[in-house]
Amino acid sequence: MKYPTLYQAFRKYINLSPEAYLDLENRLVHKTLDKKEFLIKEGQVIRYLPFIHKGLMVNYRLDDEGEKHVIQIRWAGLWLGDLYSFFSGAPTKFNIRTYQPTELLMINHETFDFITEKHPIYEKYFRLSIQNAYIATLNQIFNLHSSSAEARYLELIKNVPELLNDIPHYLIASYLSIKPQSLSRIRKNYK
Template identity: 35%
Template sequence: MYSALYNHINRFIDLSNDEQEILASLLKSFSFKKKAFLHEAGETCRANYFVVKGCLRLYFIDIKGAEQTTQFAIENWWISDLTSFIFQKPSDFYIQAAEATEVIIIERRNYDELFEQLPKMEKYFRLIFQKLHQASQMRIKYLYSQTAEERYTSFNSLFPEFVQRVPQYMLASYLGFTPEFLSKIRAKK
């Protein structure tokens, strides 16, 4: 049932069959239809989501009332409002299914128990969070150091699957420009 997650974890640490059973007791799985909300702004984020199939996005509403996508997650990626999840504070973000999506979740109430029962999972999540932090830093760098067209070209070469799967307005929001501008860039290609 959780084989995709076990395979992902085993890329970073080794979990025995007994440890996988302990982990399974702390997990849940859900399916969400396209456009369904897993989490809404104003709520406290109570789960960290591992995408088995599909695509999720994390976004906020800016001062002009526009959606600003800050993160996507496709198969084998984690997504959450980590600040809200870890510190149990109200969130400014939404998590929405960009496609029909299947997830495995670890709820906040089981998070500490997970680390107590499976201490090596702290290493796994440390490595995952390091990768997430690095990706966030590079995204910020690209937003400030590249033109809009360079950001699109770079993103398209690094993550071509997103360009095909994600609605244009979500991709444009993530890359820091309007859907109309994205249409002009694509028309040039």
């Protein structure tokens, strides 16, 4: 078993036999990304479901003025990417890239079809996975509605303290939906 992190990710939601896991592991595409590299750019059709083995990735969209808006920050142990584009074949509106060297384990369509057919339990896993991604975004909307930028910042660094060292602060600001100057102002109160 080369990737116990991945096995644990499955075991969190389903009871997966080591054999069924190995059927997948043998077909994974291992991809290494440098610091500051793109995985996905707007307009592309997503051909892989990527799992973050090491490192972290940032998902942002561009508005009409070309400004970045960070929608998701995902780290080791999580899936990411545009499930919608992967399953529907529609071009994505997202840009997904690294700011730290990152290793991904990726599943392509052929592998997805193979393992879900051979082991239907994987189907359940991915439905649960979408469901959880969905509920997480509903929570994110609720937080944007109900908490101040300061409260969202404190919550974020409580959950993921290492984030401040792993990506530029202006991306954290964007994720919190404020400007870098405002993030600095908030941070000044906690020194």
